[in-house]
Amino acid sequence: MSTEAVLKYYKQTFGGDPEQLAFAPGRIEFIGNHTDYNAGLVMGVAVAEGITVAVGRRKDRFMHFVSDGGEAVALPLDSLSPVSGLASWTNYPAGVTKVLLEAGMEMPVGYNMSITSTLPAGAGMSSSAAFELATAYALSAIYGYETDKAGFARIGKKAENEFVGMPCGILDQGVSAFGQADHIVRIDCSSDLFSLSAMPAGAHFWIFNSNKKHSLVDSAYADRHRECHEALAILQKAYPEVKNLSEVSEAQLRSQESELGDLLFRRALHIVGENDRVRAVESALLANNLDAVGKALSASHESSRVNFENSTKELDFLAVQLQQQAHVYGARLTGGGFGGAVMALTDDKFGAEHAAVIEAAYQAEFGIEASIFHTRAGDGAQTL
Missing domain, CATH: 3.30.70.890 (GHMP kinase, C-terminal domain)
Structure with missing residues (x-):
């Protein structure tokens, strides 16, 4: 995780310190290819690399995002809808925000967010799910929303399905939520049942x-x-x-x-x-x-x-x-x-x-x- 970089970007862009940091890992799909949305069995591994976000509340009803020190993107909290073009990467945190609001989380003001990643882009390690989970954990912490690991996984999946428009199953978000060092996450997607298997030594x-x-x-x-x-x-x-x-x-x-x-x-x-x-x-x-x-x-x-x-x-x-x-x-x-x-x-x-x-x-x-x-x-x- 890259806490120094995410803090640096936050301070440079927004001034002051964030209220909350959160991290979520990418994942390796170990085995069970495209079985998740077919209500099947899948195994995945959370990796050490992932996405770190820093979040702090604003005084208005806007969300401001900055990634890797680039220009900030501003979106209105009161008219959440997917965006296209160069700013489409903000659909992941915006989608999670919308799902949390629908689930009853109260957001009287918007927020600032900086993002850093140690995941390779486009490598099939689900940076999108990591981004969704890190966002969900950080926002829940500062706005006072509670759920369990399975709940966070479902929030990320719903955001990706309904807001981003990707018909994925729960593999990516589930592994990011339930990952444990030196273990494989097994998911029975017919019932969203999560369990862990130890990785043999030397693998x-x-x-x-x-x-x-x-x-x-x-x-x-x-x-x-x-x-x-x-x-x-x-x-x-x-x-x-x-x-x-x-x-x-x-x-x-x-x-x-x-x-x-x-x-x-x-x-x-x-x-x-x-x-x-x-x-x-x-x-x-x-x-x-x-x-x-x-x-x-x-x-x-x-x-x-x-x-x-x-x-x-x-x-x-x-x-x-x-x-x-x-x-x-x-x-x-x-x-x-x-x-x-x-x-x-x-x-x-x-x-x-x-x-x-x-x-x-x-x-x-x-x-x-x-x-x-x-x-x-x-x-x-x-x-x-």
Whole structure:
């Protein structure tokens, strides 16, 4: 977290000291790709990197935001609506503000906010959810609103769904809220049930950012969301008791392959397979079998490539190169896909010299530098 920088930006822009600081981490989607909005199972890891905000109340009914020392953006508290263009990044805190007001939080005056991030932009590590959670924690502290971790996760999700316009599930916000050092967050999205699994000793996370940035709101994410629901509607004709794709067995799915057609069948097969892979990973972690975990991660990437088609040639290259390296258990794209980053689960012998081999091969292939960083499972959102 970057408390010195966020305080500096606040003082430079607004003068004086803020009333409250809050931090929320980004996340690695460990396994369970696009299962969250299909009411399925997913595992994620809160990372040490994230977003820090500093907030203080104003005397008028405006919100002023400044990020990384740039020009402040002012928005009226009494007419909250999404903005476009260069200021669209303010939709995340504005959306959270709107959701908190709808939930009953009283805001007699607006606020100033400065923001700093240690997350790589566009790498699929959910800076948006971190921004939402940090905002929710800070505003709740200064305006006197109380809820639990699950409540904060739902506030962030609602802001992103209804204000930002991104039809995400609760994975990103849930992991940011429930993260714990050296643990994986497991979410049953059918009931928003959160639990923690300890990471085996010696397991490390390496993130290889393809530097092919994505913007999920403008990408095929919404198409995949729609395709999943179209597949479900067809499956429900044969199996009316099924409420979501994650309740469908592979046998049920294959019985309707001709009805679904190739595209919808593959989309549904990815979701059904991902839920099975989450269960396999959970069992493997209990048995401290990181080889089995790695195989499931690599199988997840292959399904993303073939069935869900949310990978890219850059992500595929990074995943395959990593999977072939010694000391790597497995590798897969992390996040929504369509660009972003690949996560590698490694042992403690994998180091910077191994990462440099991958980066050199990637640059030779695409003429792009991959950004690399080594992270750990960190704690969840908190006031500072």
